[in-house]
Amino acid sequence: MNGMHYMRRVACPARRHASRGVTLVETLAVMGIVAILMAIGIPSYKYVTNANRISAEINGLLGDLQFARSEAIKEGRTVSVCVSSDQSSCMTVSPATNWNKGWIVFSDPNGNGAVDAGDLLLRAQATFRGSDTFSANNSIGAITFNREGFASVTNGTLIGTLITLHASPAVQGSTRCLSVTLVGLVTTQKYGDVDSGNTCL
Numbered sequence: 001m002n003g004m005h006y007m008r009r010v011a012c013p014a015r016r017h018a019s020r021g022v023t024l025v026e027t028l029a030v031m032g033i034v035a036i037l038m039a040i041g042i043p044s045y046k047y048v049t050n051a052n053r054i055s056a057e058i059n060g061l062l063g064d065l066q067f068a069r070s071e072a073i074k075e076g077r078t079v080s081v082c083v084s085s086d087q088s089s090c091m092t093v094s095p096a097t098n099w100n101k102g103w104i105v106f107s108d109p110n111g112n113g114a115v116d117a118g119d120l121l122l123r124a125q126a127t128f129r130g131s132d133t134f135s136a137n138n139s140i141g142a143i144t145f146n147r148e149g150f151a152s153v154t155n156g157t158l159i160g161t162l163i164t165l166h167a168s169p170a171v172q173g174s175t176r177c178l179s180v181t182l183v184g185l186v187t188t189q190k191y192g193d194v195d196s197g198n199t200c201l
Contacts, residue, residue: 113142
């Protein structure tokens with residue numbers, strides 16, 4: 001009896017600690033599945049990230065232009081939006097038409113599209129952090145809205161103005177444009193859309 005009792009006490013712990021390890025084949029199979037999921041998921045993640053970024057960038061300027069027009073009508077005063085790299089004054093040298101440098105919205109009583117003494121700064125947008133470009137055709141570096149909401153520019157070439165956003169890398173799917181009309185209408189466009197004879201490219 002004592003011998004049998006001793007054997008039970010020795011054999012039971014051995015059975016409790018028995019375990020089965022993971023084989024090399026199973027490990028490789030799991031690694032293969034993870035690699036496939038990453039190959040599928042990473043491009044989708046990058047696409048969503050890029051789409052969200054360019055949407056925020058284009059909507060930022062769209063919203064500030066609409067705000068400037070609304071403020072001009074509401075307050076009965078001229079309001080301008082211009083390219084600004086320091087968020088306090090308008091850029092006057094190249095690349096003064098690169099809106100990715102940032103921009104400001106300000107009261108502009110004399111409508112000259114420049115910040116003068118006494119002009120009130122209303123909004124400011126900092127320079128884009130990435131390598132996305134946001135350039136205007138017709139050398140547009142400032143847009144002014146009068147008390148009726150009509151838009152104008154200092155060089156008189158507003159009609160058909162497009163401010164084009166190219167994400168990096170620049171491809172059709174990441175191209176967006178802002179169209180500004182004489183009556184102050186601001187709209188977004190996708191690659192290939194045409195406005196006043198200008199195509200978003």
